[in-house]
Amino acid sequence: MTTYAQAQQEPPIIYGVMVDEDVKPIVGVSIYYDYKGKRETATTNKNGVYRLELPANEAVDVYFAHHDFKLSVIEGVQLKYGDKFRFDSQMFSTLDVLVIDNTNKREAEGLVAIQPDMVAHIAAATNDISAILKTFGSTNNNNELSTGYNVRGGNYDENLVYVNDIEVYRPFLIRSGQQEGLSFTNTAMVKNIAFSAGGFQSRFGDKLSSVLDITYRKPTDFGAALEATFLGGSLTLEGASKNKKWTGIVGARYRDNSLLVNSQDTETNFKPTFADIQSYVTFTPNDKWEFSFLGNVSQNKYHYQPLYRQTNFGTVDDPQALIIYYDGQEKDEYKTYFGALTSEYKVSPDFRLKLIGSLYHTQEQEHFDILGQYLLGEVDNNLGSETAGQVQFPRGVGSQLNHARNNLDALIANVELKGYYEIAKNAFEGGIKFTREDFRDRLYEWEVIDSAGFSINPPFIDAPNDQPYSPYNGPLVPFQNVRALNYVTINRLSGYLQWSRRDALSSGDTLYYNLGVRAHQWQVQQETGPDGKSQVVFSPRAQFAVKPNWNSNMLFRLSGGFYYQPPFYRELRDQNGVVQPDVKAQRSIHLVAAHEYGFTLGGNENANGKVSPSKKFKLVTELYYKDMDDVNTYTLENVRIRYRANNDATAYAYGLDMRLNGEFVPGTDSWISFGYMKTEENINNRGYIARPTDQRLKFGLLFQDYMPAIENLKMYLNLVYNTGLPGGSPSYADSYAYQSRLNDYRRADAGFSYVFAGPQVTKSDAKWLQPFKELSVGLEIFNLFNNLNSITNTWVRDVYTKNQYGIPNYLTTRVFSLKLLARI
Template sequence: MLTFLLMMGISSPTDSIPQTTTLKAAEVRADKVNSGITSIQAKSLTGAALAGESVEGLIRTLSGVVATDELSSQYAVRGGSFDENLLLIEGFEVYRPQLARSGQQEGLSAINPDLVGNLEFSAGGFSVLYGDKLSSVLSVRYQPTAFNLPEGQAQWKVKTGLYASRLAHAGYWDSHGLQWLSLLGIRVKSNRRFQQGLDTEGDYLSHAEDVQWLIKGHSKQWTHTGFAMAQNSAYSLQPSSRTTEFGTVTQVLRLSVYMAGKESYDYQNAFTGWRSSYQLAEGHQLSAQFSATQALESESADVESAYLLGEVNQNLGSDQFGDIAYWRGSGGHFRHARNHQWMRSLQASLGGYHKLNDRQTLTWGTGWQQQTGLDHLDEWVNLDSAGYSLPYTATLVTDSGWIGTQNLDLHQRFRANGLLNNDKLHAFVNYTVKGQQGEASMGLRLLHDSRSGEWRLSPRIALSSTLRDDWSLDLRGGSYAQTASVRELRNWRDLSFDASAPMQHAWHGIIGLEKHFERQSRPFYWRSEAYVKYLDKAFPFEQDGMRLRYLGTTPIQAKVIGIDQRLHTEWVDGAESWFSLSFYRSSEKVNDQWQRRASDYRHAMSLRVEDQLPDEPGSRVYVQIQYSGGFPFGAPLATEKPFSSSAYRRLDLGFERLLHVQGFQRVSIILEAFNLLEIRNTASYFWIMDISTANQYAVPNYLSDRLMNLSLQVSF
């Protein structure tokens, strides 16, 4: 089995013994040393019933993962924040947007599903090879297996639908004594159809474009890998009105809003990276890697609105049933925003892999990363009702010469700038030994952050043992540190930007039990993990849709304890299915009191089924069900979050029919039904005030409604 040693980009045989369940469409493996890593070989994601056309839609169905916005590529893992997840494509760390407030503003995921050959995901307890994040790592390898492409040939794949189109190409050639592989992917997407199912009516304009190119060349001693990516997305809305009903069964409130103005969001990202590996001798390899990325995000808004809040008549015997019984309040709302964030990162690293003998391997690496970031925050919100925002000043009505000298009292005002300049150094060494009944992996990772001046030494260990009857037991744990991004250094309460804030740090402890077995001639793989995560240095944050707002850079304590279960099988040959179930509790200590963290969903369940019609192997059906608990929320920037949102529930269906067309390798028609049950899930809350009583109301911002999609995929 080949394993890419991440961050250092080394490709070499490992000494682990994989247990493999081979499926026609996917392959799920469990390595003994890294048994916490879920590996899925995704040859094709067509017809997968993924609303956002993203690979992350598969990740959110794994145990320990929660995501409550189907259009976003962000997800939370075991009570952590979005910023605690590491994404690697071909061993290169990839940047994710940070200013977007919702999934409808986000463009394309950084992962191109047409190029994916293999996914590796760890929800915690990963080795020193994977870098520096607190919660999880997702590693993606692009491979020609995604095309079923024999060596020496070329192939095109085209998929077009009602809201997204994709073009991909793979080909081989020989040059200068090297055999080269090229993978090219181009994507275009619009969320406009999803946005039309939202409560807010208006003129939506949404588009995103993405180009990715991977090139690999290899000879007997050299292996070269180059990867480049360019992304662009734009979102704008000229809202006209919004009507939202919320409340309880016995008391339903209706918010009617009339709006004018415009809001927009833009995102551009460019990345390039190169890695070269040289084989010194059999089992000994050196690798050097360099990458550069630059991203720019901009958000602007000038939206004026007038709202009416009324109580709906719920009397079934009344002629006015469904009408407003009485108005609770009214007011004006004006939101202004001019927010910008720019980031540049340069990375260079060197590493080595050495096979000491048939039982032992040694891996080492060292690297440098230079981070530069600029953050400009300028937004305010004004509430008004008959002069509510104007300070009281005693004056006569007949005093026509009076001139006000006091400022307007705004409901919210945020204005600040921040600059991040950081040099990060890291080094690691990992030793693996294999025995007859088990394996052990021990590593040390050293991390230095010039911004805070800290040095952090992180030990990590993984032990596994094979038991009888296909049972295996493993223990993993260690220390995990995370350097801060621009977003993490902004304190939204006092608008300070603490560039010298300490690194966040956590301890992981995990025990896992797994078994491979068969029932009714079907292969099954079951795994259970119990874990504890203690964060001795964590930043408090609140979650506003997909936007994270950090509430201070003074470290606090946090803890997560939970259990994950997952079961994999295949209903028919080549159709993979799995079930995931998670229970956990995530809390943090604020003002000497333990309270729920912003990502404390408590429980999550997901089911993914791939099946085919009897005696019709060319007709496939995909079912994806997700359920998770509600997230805690409260007034914006408040310390306590005493309320809990409604649970997230969603059912997506996909149908695929293969057509036999002469001259084409594969032609299929795909019909997808997103949110089939038309459940109104809540993404975030919009807070309004009844000026007359000063009462505040949390109005839910609902996610997309039911939507149908039809697409055609052709390979030739």
């Protein structure tokens, strides 16, 4: 009787074994629950075994947490006194940058995995995946208003972006970061993110610089997520049918950049609306078939009316200013419609086929008439003067009228068949893809410059002009005049085949190999000009990785090959807007040598017998070299790229990237990155000069912290320092005559949030918080230290000296915003 009574009063127990993907025990899994503000925790031993006592007759959520694996949870576990509940489970890698214990496939492939939750919480003006990438040493972007990025000397057009194996595209006519609004990827729908800065496999497409591979998740139950800030917001709903055969997730987003744009030195009436709706639906009728649909509709309206601008520049001893009074407006619209159907068939456990069909339609217009009347002069720097800070000594007076009526309609269709086959330790993958691109493009823009009452001719007209002493008899033409009408169709056929193998040697070393080749054939056809010739390129690529069986956790990787980039439509247009149908594919021979080292700090016992928490870190070092020829050179105006379309250059890029990431603060993921790069081009054998993306030094920091006394209070810091980019040149000018650099780029964004509910904080007993899986309210500070950064120059002519001055186009100043995150 006594024994029975004791059993009745024994607390209930949950116990079991935790294993990984390879069914190996996981050491150090933290199993815990929160009940009435109290957290009880147990940890798996070397055999993966755990045992945790639970409160009797109470429903609690039991969490299984490990830094290298996805967080798991059993909701509503309710046991009686004396109950023993066995729960064995398999945990799967988080696919984030902290996976250092095992040689997983992504490490061997050189793919960096990013936690989607980081994107939602990081403080950044774009609130996009690019905000995370900009903290890497290999990735640069000196424009916080743009979601584009440059990788190892490349430009915005050299990056591949996939969502569920489907290539997505950027708008074509955007010339300013503040026009971008929303990127394609809805981060609230994302499951996995992987990024490669070079040396990627043949299964990825034909671009020179990088790959961003994104997978949307398939929900298992109903859920909703809301995000709201002063810059816009998003709402995401998801669910699954009772039999789990149907799943669906839909997200709607809205963004308004007024808060950021109004902090710039140009006073404007700014009325943008950026909005989209995106959905991902799957249907799995049986174990053999799976069907899915990915759709997106977006509409970006950018209405911009500049009023006044004053930009101070120069030095303390020689302060100068540019003052502009504006008249006119800009009205741009970008409408995109995207749909993709995917069907996957499992022929056998080792063999599957995947068919993908997608259609992308964009309608874009860029209409503006803006008159700017400017005054360039010296600023009175006498603090005691009544005119201190005002322009007192004009050096240039004039006006500038810009006009554009640009319209583009593009339809891009893709059909692709992929196959995956595994036998023993070998994995084979291949695919064939047909793409048809249809463009209807009208480019019609001109610029007239008047200085001190005289219309300025373009540089290529050498007509004598000594007005007012004698009449001018030369031609009266705009300073710039671009007119083109292009009806272009491009047919592409591409394919790839690759082989991968992973071997575990008797010595304990692990080897990974990958060999592959891509082929791409294309031809440009025109209604408004001559057709191009058919062109074909082949791209062999290889990877080799080894994880030695050492006491130290290390991995060595060597990858590279030939990377061709057949020209997309924008690369075919020359600086006059005329399509050159026989532009060749740019080629880059890319070589990457990498070393990864995982280590643990802490875990030591101090004099008081307490053991400090162990912290896991990973140091990744990559050396790379890119040798490029048939380079299609370009000029850069904010984010608009205008190509010369003549393959008249060779180029190179080399550098070093380092990233140290880990738990600088227990329970959080942070990293510090460093990058050095040099890239130059040689145009028509005139000698090497810096490319527009020659970003020499880069430091990045993404840091998360919390207050030990108030664990619900979180802090996120995103810091970037880049040395100055080349200042660029006017599109009509000789690049060799413009080799100045912009000032260094320094930016820090910080976010502070109070987490009412979330997986990493103690669960509250408040009834109103029970439905929330996550709820937080925070303050974001963009450009924390109020640095004046610039992206490009405005070129202004001095009528007296005939010199042109590069006036920096400054970006946003310090901005405050509130942020609400909620998830049920």
